Amino acid sequence: MKTNASVSKADLHVHSKYSNRPSEWFLRRIGAPESFMEPLEVYQVCKKAGMDFVTISDHNCICGAKEIAHLPGTFISAELTTYFPENGCKVHCLVSGITENQFRDMQKVRENIYDLRQYMNQNRVIHTIAHPLFRVNDKLTVEQVEKLLVMFNRFEGINGSRVPRACEIGNAIFSSLTPDVISSLADKHNLEPVGLEPWNKTLTGGSDDHGGLYVASAYTVTPHAPGVIDFLEYIREGQHEPGGVGGTSVRLANSLYRIAYCYYKERLLSPGTNDRSVIGNVLKTMAETPDEKGPEKTGFRASVKAAFQKKVQKAYVKTQMNELEQMIVEELTRVLENDPQQPVEDEDSVNFKSACRLSQELSFAFIQKAAKKIRKGELIGSLQAVSSLGPVALGIAPYLTAFATQHKDEEFLRRVANRFPAAGSLKEKTGRKAWVTDTFTDVNGVTKTIRTLAAMAKENHKEITVITSLDEEPTADFPVKNFKPVGSFRMPEYESLMISYPPFMEMLAYLEKEEFDEVIISTPGTLGICALGAAYMLGLKTKGIYHTDFPRFFSDILDDEKMGEAAWRFMRWFYGRVDQILVPTRQYKTRLMDGGFDAGKIDVMPRGINRERFSPEHRNRAMWEKNYNRNGSFKFIYAGRVSREKNIEVMLKAFTRLVESGSDADLIVVGDGPQRDELQLKYNDPQIVFTGYLYGDELAEVYASADLFVFPSLTDTFGNVVLEAHASGLPAIVSNEGGPQEIVESHNSGLVVNARTPDELFEAMKRVTGDYALYEQLKINAGLKAQDSRWEHALEKL
Secondary structure (H helix, E strand, O other): OOOHHHEEEEOOOEOOOOOOOOOOHHHHHHOOOOOOOOHHHHHHHHHHOOOOEEEEOOEOOOHHHHHOOOOOOEEEEEEEEEEEOOOOEEEEEEEEOOOHHHHHHHHHHOOOHHHHHHHHHHOOOEEEEOOOOOOOOOOOOHHHHHHHHHHOOEEEEEEOOOOOHHHHHHHHHHHHOOHHHHHHHHHHHOOOOOOOOOOOOEEEEEOOEOOOOOOOOEEEEEEOOOOHHHHHHHHHOOOOEEEEOOOOHHHHHHHHHHHHHHHHHHHHOOOOOOOOOHHHHHHHHHHOOHHHHOOOOOHHHHHHHHHHHHHHHHHOOHHHOOHHHHHHHHHHHHHHHOOOOOOOOOHHHHHHHHHHHHHHHHHHHHHHHHHHHHHOOOHHHHHHHHHOHHHHHHHHHHHHHHHHHHHOOHHHHHHHHHHOHHHHHHOOOOOOEEEEOOOOOOOOHHHHHHHHHHHHHHHOOOOEEEEEOOOOOOOOOOOEEEOOOOEEEEEOOEEEEEEEEOOHHHHHHHHHHOOOOEEEEOOOOHHHHHHHHHHHHHOOEEEEEOOEOHHHHHHHHOOOHHHHHHHHHHHHHHHOOOOEEEEOOHHHHHHHHHOOOOHHHEEEOOOOOOOOOOOHHHOOOHHHHHHHOOOOOEEEEEEOOOOHHHOHHHHHHHHHHHHHOOOOEEEEEEEOOOOHHHHHHHOOOOOEEEEEOOOHHHHHHHHHHOOEEEEOOOOEOOOHHHHHHHHOOOOEEEEOOOOHHHHHHHHOOEEEEOOOOHHHHHHHHHHHHHOHHHHHHHHHHHHHHHHHOOHHHHHHHO
């Protein structure tokens, strides 16, 4: 079976128009059948693709196979739907080279898989379990897979419509079976194996094509057979193997497009009509076979552009359109006219990327329009703009359906791989993780955590790729994938919040292509939501890291209780859908549990500190006078974002009272942010120094040269800066709300106060400057806490 001359081939799994009960949601939703392929067309395509023999295996039907039965090299087949009676689990069984009488007999018994197997064995019917690990109606269990291994000896090893993962796991199991394994499973399920060597499984191949685009992409190979009878006998004797390739999500989507177009043409167009509609031409382009496209392959975008221009020129005058129609025309024109040059690659990929960009940019335009309408108080107009997303969603529905269908059984496949040692190494595809964040270039704890752990992961040969969505390509010394946002707009009623619009479809395709096993989400923003949706569609495991207390930010800092309640409902929805939630402190674990989260999903992921970067060894008191014109007084320091949510003004008021009480002290405010100019102007005091943003050695020196850290934030879930201060030799004063208090309380490395007003903060600052013994003990304890805080512990949690 090494050369074409010495082998024979046939696609044992291909459909015609007589398969009319689709399993894909998209086709059921529009009411389309499973295929429109004429049996003669199937025959012609198979022969052109080099198949020596041709059959058609329609669902529970042999009409298609009978239509071509008079042609040379054909035989009758069918794909029978049978059931495990114990739970109604569907199984598809290919029967090849059957007679009409045999088909009628099997129709009578096929409702019960045990009865069907008995009939097929007694009558020597060639039968194959199609896509054996695909859960047709989501009821297949691991125990029923065990039963299939005992009951059947022939399985589909390559399916041309489905991604190869399920077949790879199945093939690993089939090749590892031994007499003892089969005997054990037979005893366990009280079933009788069939054949002299029931542990020796044989594999077939078939395209499972429905749309006519990929017929014979997978097939079954035997030694050279002079005729049909010889070919079938080779299969019956197990002298065969699978050939060809497995499917992809994009190819399945293209098949769905073709079926949808055939349905559209049959049901909505009159015979002989020259279709000028945009949707018709889009579907037609996606549906054409290479032969139908001819030498001038226009491609998806060009076809849409041509059809759109004809439609606008012939049917409309812009002044006759309503506002919504004008918006659609204007935006579609803009997108099509800004068409970038596509790289040279396979046409499936080009069409997919074009469809993605078109749908993403149109949907963003409609959402922008809706936001503008809301600002103007035009609620009806905003609803109209959002409703126009319907056709856009319909346009990409085949892709969404294909991705979801291909990966819906991922959790089940992991269970199967876990059950059989031979497939254990396939439980995970690659072991790779994608770490998604809406913030990557900002100076905050989220970014610091991600950059530190991603760099450590690379050093330790752990495969983590950080995924961002930024206008400018970020740089890092570890793997980063950036998806340039489609656009951004300001949130109505909260104009300070900029909302970016990531390219969801591109991200979905990337996560599938790179074969990630898990998605870690650090931020519940637009990119985080896209990642959660993509992971759900691809069946990937998910971790959500609870970095920021948004509900408290809105309710307490912005003084908007309703927005705070809405934020809490959103956080419950978002984090309620991940497999595991990582929180920085035990306090936040309790907070989420009190809020109704499943305690079993929550784990504490501690933060760490780089003790080489931050150390008392960097202390240099002379730098205060040299750089900031300050003398040797006691130095309080704050480091972080200078913004409202950090509660900085309470700290400034407390320090002002401390100075007025006669204390010889300075307050160093390290960082930048939207409040810096306002506060620097308001608190124009030589003893208050705003340094701006510092980093690297300069930041380490400032930390180590100060005396005590003050962090009044009420919303930080952890507070990496507190650990940085501890590692630099500084005790801390922190708020009794949020995560930093847990850092201080664990080693008594500072004071915890009510920071909602300046009173307790002032008393704490005064106490520490006046009690040398207390200060020295807190300083010792801060060093011990820093020694216990290791980033390696956090990396283990990932």
